[in-house]
Amino acid sequence: MKTKRLLQTITALFIAGASSTLAATFTADYLGGSIWEQDANWSTTVYPQNGRTRPAPNGDPIPGLNPLYNVSINNPAPCTLGIGVRVEAVNVSMGSTLNINGSIWANTGFGNAGLITLNSTGNFLGMLRAGGDSNVVAGGEIFMSDHFSNSVTAGSHGKILTIAAGGRIRGAGNVNAYHGDDVRTYFQIVNHGLIEALQPVNPLRIFLTDDAAFTNSMVNDGTLRASGQGVLIFANFNNFANVLNEGGTIEAIDNGTVRVQHRSTIMGGTLTTSGSGTIRGGTDFTGGTLNNVTNSGTVAIGPNEIVHLTGTFTNNSLVRFEGTASAAASLLLQDDVTLAGNGLFAMDGQSAGIAGTDVVGRTMTVAPGVTIRGDGIIGAFNSNFTYKILNLVNQGTIEATNGLTIYVSNSQNSNLSNNGGILRAGSGSLLHFESPTGGGMVTNNNGGLLEALSNSTIKFLSGATLINNEGATIELDGGTIDAAAGVDLNGGQLVGNGTFTGPIRNNGGTVAPGFSPGKITINGNYTQGANGILNLEIGGTTAGTEYDQLVVNGTATLGGTLNVSLINGFQPAVGDVFNIIAPSAFSGAFATINTVGFNSTITYSSGGITLTVISSAGQLLNIATRMNVQTDPNQLIGGFIISGSEPKKVIILATGPSLAAFGLSGVLADPVLELYQGNTLIATNDNWKVPAQAEIEATQLQPSHDLESALVQTLAPGAYTAIVRGTNGTGIGTVQLYDLAQTSKSKLANISSRGSVQPGDDKAMIAGFIIGGEGGDDSRVVVRALGPSLAAFGIAGVLPDPTLELKNANGSTLISNDDWQQAAEEAEISSRGLAPGDTQESALAISLPHGGYTAIVRGKGDASGVAVVEVYNVD
Template sequence: MQNYILPTNGRLQKTAGSGRSRFSFNLSELSIRGLVTVILLFANNAFADTYWLGGISNDWHTAGNWTAGVPDASDVAEIQAASLPNVNPIITGAAVAKTVIVAYGGFLTIAVDGTLSIADSQGHGLDVYSGSVENNGTLNINNVAYTGIGMSDGLFTNNGTINIGNAGDIGYAGIDSDASTFVNESGSISINRTCKAATNCGAMTNTGSGSFTNKASITIGGVMPGLYDGRGLWCADESVFFNEAGGLISISRTVSDGLYNGATFTNQGSIDIGAAGDIGGDAIFNRGYFDNTASTAYINIASDNIINNNLSGEFYNGGVIIENASGNSKITQNTGVVQNLNGGSFLIPSGPAAITATGQIWTGFSDAEWNNPSNWQNSLVPTATDDVTIAHVATDLVVGSINAVAKSVTVQHDATLTIGNSGILTISGGAFQGLLNKGTVVNNGLLKIGLITSPGSYGIRNEGTFNNSSGAISIDNATQAALYNFSGTFTNSASMSLKTAIAAPFLIHSNGGAISNAATGTLSGTGVINPTHFSNNGGILSPGYSPGVMTFNGDENFSASTLAVEVNGTGVAGTAYDQVVVNGTATLEGTLDLTFNFPSPVTGDVVKILDATALSGTFSVVTGLPDGWTINYDRPNPGELSLAYQVILPVTMIRFTAKKLDSGIKLDWQTSEETNNKGFEIERRLDSGMWEKVGFVDGNGTTRENNTYSFLDLRPLPGMNYYRLRQMDFDGKVELSRIVGVKMDSGKMLKIYPNPTTGIVNIEGGGSRVRILDKLGRPVMSGMIINQKIDVSHLPSGFYILSVPSESNVKSISMIKQ
């Protein structure tokens, strides 16, 4: 017989015996809760029991490990400490039971691929008394008369999924943890349909000297119809509840208070109350010690419910509290942020922090659109003079196909701001920063900060998750840095153009977290980048704004990125060409993409595009490097990367001279070698400084022999005449020669007109006689000039030289007879 006694702790125990189970207990020692437990255990043991032996293995599904075979849906399965080592049961695959009892050193493990489904229990679904449970898989509990999970002096570690009441009613609490330790390590807990047969109960209770730690997700009332009665989360006695940073507790659809605390409650994560459904009582009723002081602590009360801090309670806030109560809340001290979005107020006896934020506050009461007045606290769409606070409410804000404006924007913890593909958000004139992000920002449109007036110290200060996904960001006039990543993650996958005020110490600065210029990102700007938390993960870095200087205040790795550099000349870095400065080691091996707008480089030109303390490696890919330019590492000095221009001329010029003749100016030049030489354009300099073409002489293609060329300028200008040769290749490339000059007499020049002529020619600036030569230099006509005219109508059409003696020399000019 198996006998049971109920000690003062209210738990039923077996006593020695034989035959069918019977029970004995001492009523004088029976507590009220113990009596309930006795009744429930009697009910459970009215059906078949099977007890864990573990005689064969640790496999739940092996019949020989149980006294009456593997439990089925009608069985109460009990697990106590195993007599043999390493034979505690492990559930893999699907397991079922009506009730599972883990007691007196028993240990139950649900593996990652395991599922335990408990239903139709007349007592606790899972009763853990001085035992331990580790769930790495799935635990489903439905249709139980008392508590889904009842714990006393037990240990429960959850790394998997727990669903209580999702598909069936729970008579009392979903989880009742009394003097036990419960750790929700990395799993999720969902509790619904509790308190079906009880009043004044809680969906999840932590009592006695118990400890409950949440590092993951707890959702209470997330499934319709929510809770039948009672509170969402109930903490009492000497218990301790710790919601760690990263933990999320969501409570909705309660009949009484959302969270009742009569013990010690510390929140360093997020608590959402009323986001999915109404709360029947207070959002939080506190008569114990409530600590919400961590920088990551966040409480969002989306429903119209207050925080009620009882006279015996202490409630300290150093994090963020956002509520939508029309009534008045009370806390003890505020050193953080408290905002009411629905007309209520806060009674806070002490603390220096502001009770409400100024400016416009997002409520999202109607929809997700920025330009809908009913979505804002004051029912007004923000203007360019408004500081905007985006709170974590049920509806996230979206800047759609509009041009939204603000003085500054703050995105609170767990809030989300999305700028759509056609959306524009313009921020200008903030006191501290243009955009402060503590939640999530996704930009697929256009974000403009400080382009009109300074946004304050920073264009963007990021403490959350910021993703420039497919949009463009432009920042200017920040006094400390265009982008300051205090913590969190900033990812640029599109376009960022950053500027600052002239005296700003940084372009990009960071305190922690990570800034990534992703593979599809382009970052351009002039200024200093703190590289401690910055990485260029395949993106493009483009110094300046055509052009500029980008400085890294420490080592920088360019091996997985593209460095885009523009070269317009050899002047000053940042004005004539882009330059990157690295105050440390520059690791290369990535891509160098060059853009040249340099029309007339000369041999010896050098442009220093990277100036580092030291270089490591070389660029694996270089694009856009024109002919004649070379890339030089550690030249002219160690740590420097320069571009140098050195051209091997297609024509080797031996001499180039100019000589004054009576007929004009003769140019002579000689080459010793020619390659692909089409010929020479002869250019003469005008008084304006421009050069004009005055003739062309064919070249000799490709040759290794000396070649002599000449050209006669029959119409030189008075005074100095400057000439140069524009040597032209057959492929269109050109080279310019040196410049030569000849001074012509400043006296009166010989002029004839019309030229070309058909008959009568007018002559000015000469004597009384004229001599005309054909193109071969043979005389064809001579005679007197009558009334400064001669008749050449009898000459054949062609080219002629007309010479007129003057007092000191003979002046000649070309003439064309038509």
């Protein structure tokens, strides 16, 4: 009964208006004693409640018929209010406490520099209501117990509640409304401090006003926080209302949750989370809105939850969709929106959707750095198309991990332009492009990538079409693209291994099967126009695994250009045949055929379009480098690379004593030879007759002096190093390498030597090499002389300015170079990735017929130092 009478009294107070009778205003100072309702605890000798006079037996009454009270709590003893009162104002000083178990209506507002607690146990209890501007100053706090009807609210429109820096409102209940309030008068809330939901059972709700007096319902440059399983809710009963959050932070920490719902809008600022905290949307149809917001935490959209976006949403962390089969998680665009940042939109679970709200064709731009990954639908994603289709511009990454559908529509100006972004079907997934109106377009533009990974399918349904333009790539990486309307390859390229179902119209692009090498299967027709290009690579004799092949289960209509090159060091033999296109039928022929490293003929038939090798380029068969061999680290070092698909048999020689027969003095008396792969010693030899004399003699390349060294080895493709040292001595020596398996499918792709260059012709670095083999065509080589750049590898005493000269077998100079950037072939050397690391180093490129050649490296101005000479067989 007491509680019932109390509630009736409080209700009557709030319904009654202010008296029109003249009244005097008094200051009621709290004197201690802990209880508000005890007269002796106040300087006025009556506890403050507007209109309440002092009883006559205690002395003269307070003047005036309706006294008004300004309440001052400035006492260390806490004051507890257990009833409902109405006063003019309330001020709580620093170090003082006011516990409100009942309620206070302060006509002209309140100020708080101490502690006010709201401790509701039912409706209209634990309430602080102000009819004027009110403040929580630095050091002040309003703390709310864990009850839904605690409230801090306004008694009239157009008033402002300010929380200063250092001020706080914390707990559970309501800011700007109270339980059962039908009038719903609101503050504008200006927060420079902290508003925090931290109770585990009941949320803290901030109700926003659409009052015309305020541009923004709330201005926050402080912190709005949910922590410790607390829930902070932004809501609005009527029209849309804003939180201007520029310079502010909204955060959810330690399992806290922030919900933006009921037509509320967050404008600007930053969202952050930690410790399993989340920012969430609303569970009502309208949801809340994020306008030009930056997310640095986790935004989670649960079943039947909605988050609206306007402006630019910068996501530097995670937006997670948590829909189920029967309840969607929805991200809706109210206007043209840009998704920016470097974060992830994780469309996990089921029924995840991104769409427009009220009109078709809103543009969603996915900026560079943004990733949308998962399942669900982008575009109109409910059965009656209440949510609208989008015009999508992708510069980031959109990736399907199971089943992702993107809607496109020509008639609704809602297509997809992949402008430098990535559209990917992840391994084993489905990526669908579908049109609800029977026609839509996916355009892959400059820098864009459409990619189907292993066992995935990209499918174009309901008339959706694919166009690939200049600079864009369609990549099959073990997956399938199914496009009934086919693709117009107007530029760019189609590459990889996989299947394309539908016609390919190569109007001006490039088709290149494999990743060195591979196969593309076309279930449909292949048409290559005059500007189309087909690039094929040959690295062996098996179609699809060693050389590129195009399988056309339809008609191949040919024109344009065919380019064929060799890879992996493979050297085809004259007469080798390669079935490069396997069509069901064919017409036409290539207008231009380019081959690199060999010559061929093309045979056209429905059984297969084949390439036959009629001649090939020569290859490096031998290198021999002569120089002055000194002690470590200036010993003679020869490097070489074997490329191709088969092992190669070679012989390596280290000579010294026999050079005296050619008029050289100071020769290396007793050379020792070591062979390494990386840091692993493979073999070594001192005197060649021990232990493999017979094997070496069988090559007919044995040294002429017993103290010279030799090794015969069969080596897998890779890089090797031969080192020549003297046994207790120095002098002029050579390292020589010979190819003993010239018809194998591997070749010497690069040979080099390192050592000390001294003044004088007899102490220059002299590298001889032979070009030969079955191929009769010229061989393109790049020769380099390096010195200064060796210092970066810890080599001391490098040759500061090497010069390079190339001679033929007759001793005639063919070409020379001092600084490589002065060479006529500078652009070619750079494009092949062989530019020296220093401008004073030398390089040249030249095509050479079969025969023997000598590269001579000297120091400019008779300088001396360590240098390297290299020969690359590039074609």
